Amino acid sequence: MSTWEIIILASIICVALKVAGYLVPPRALQHPTVARISNLLTVALLAALIAVQTLGAGETVQIDARLPAVLVAAVLYALRVPFAVVVIAAAVVAAAIRAFT
Numbered sequence: 001m002s003t004w005e006i007i008i009l010a011s012i013i014c015v016a017l018k019v020a021g022y023l024v025p026p027r028a029l030q031h032p033t034v035a036r037i038s039n040l041l042t043v044a045l046l047a048a049l050i051a052v053q054t055l056g057a058g059e060t061v062q063i064d065a066r067l068p069a070v071l072v073a074a075v076l077y078a079l080r081v082p083f084a085v086v087v088i089a090a091a092v093v094a095a096a097i098r099a100f101t
Contacts, residue, residue: 065101069094 001009028034054066073090077083 065094065097068097 029038050070054070055061055063069090072093073086076086076089081089
């Protein structure tokens with residue numbers, strides 16, 4: 001398969017999944033177990049994405065300025081600091097670490 005054939009196939013699969021989502025009756029999604037699992041899956045996928053983007057460098061684990069910045073952001077977010085301040089503080093921490101290393 002060429003790259004374009006793979007892209008077209010992936011696009012068709014994405015559209016089919018989207019259409020399948022519309023075919024699920026709303027009553028099935030309102031079940032407490034399904035709602036709980038979907039909420040937990042969302043959090044797990046977001047955590048995995050953050051971990052991969054923070055620690056991943058190709059096929060290796062790389063610890064650099066991103067890790068302390070994410071930790072500072074997590075602490076500030078847990079303290080309910082406004083989101084704009086969290087982002088700025090994390091950026092300052094990452095920039096300071098990169099400036100001194």
